[in-house]
Amino acid sequence: MSMDQELVQRVQAGDKRAFDVLIMKYQQRIVHVITGFVHDPIEAQDVAQEAFIKAYRAIPNFRGDSAFYTWLYRIAINTSKNYLTARARRPPTSDVDAADATNTFDAPELKEFETPESNLMRSELEQTIHDAIGELQEDTAMAIKLREFEGMSYEEISESMDCPIGTVRSRIFRAREAIDQRIQQVMTEGEEQ
């Protein structure tokens, strides 16, 4: 059973903290998908909020036949379409594939709605992450690369690097701390500008 499934079961049992974790985990992806429909980041935040509330209300009926994100994604798409219809705006004729929206940032249907500012920010973040990883010890850098770029689980990384899972967890944590400091710096500068 995946962690998402465990979290969903906890929400179904009445634990709202578990849903908070799911919100944090998927919020940006959902906002990104919704932005592809409504084209306005502020409106997208509002629609995302509505989508999460709908998901929370519907979660007792979620059976786990599909991944939680796929289910949430469909809710977000439908909420976006309803939002546009209610404002007499025409929804797009085709949806972004859920797998594309989950795994990559490169779904062309979404990319066309990016602004020059968001592109600049993204490239700046990419450079920051690249620089931060370059400053890490080799084992630590390898662990975070396998995790974030290759999408490997801790178990797979431990097998690949021939070390205990605890060590993998520790290395990824150290890498994340270092990268986080650099990202926060960039984001703070971005806000000040």
Add this chain to the structure above:
Amino acid sequence: MTTDDNQLLSALVDGELRGRELDKALALLSKDQSARECLQRYQISRDAFHGYGTKQQARATQKISAAILLEAKHKPVNVQAVGKTNVISLPVTFWQQSLSLAVAASIGALAVVGVMTQPKIQPVSITPMAALESTQGLDPAEITIAASKAGALPQNLGNRWTVEEQEIEDRLNIYLVDHNEYAGVSDIFSNARVIAYESGQ
């Protein structure tokens, strides 16, 4: 927060916690605001790897969480029951037979209701034969008119199946009284009656 707590939250962001560790992380998040902020930062970093991260995320998450707080808490559900629901598929013939039975039952019920709501038959009044005796010597048509005037003949004769048993008995008794001879032997056949169809028999 300890380094172990931070590692726990890092693993939570990666979706690598199960069971007790997940419980521990959720408990930490509920009691420690700095843990929430830490998780938020890790999530932003992770999203940044995939091109999603923005500083707005923290504020938006708080807004959504506040909205969720207003929602009613879900009651615990039976996860096993939610997981699979057994649906018994019945053959088409079963439904056809059930439908036929239902139609037949409906028709039967309508027939019963129809019979029960039929108008009641008016009681047949008994013509005292004495009243009719005064019509002796008249022809049958005149007798009928006389009886009708005396209220002796029923207004609605109905059919033979609707005459009540009591009426039949009354009419028979009157007939017998007018045409019988009682047995003269008392104490032996005190209740016996001998029917005489013709006077003198």
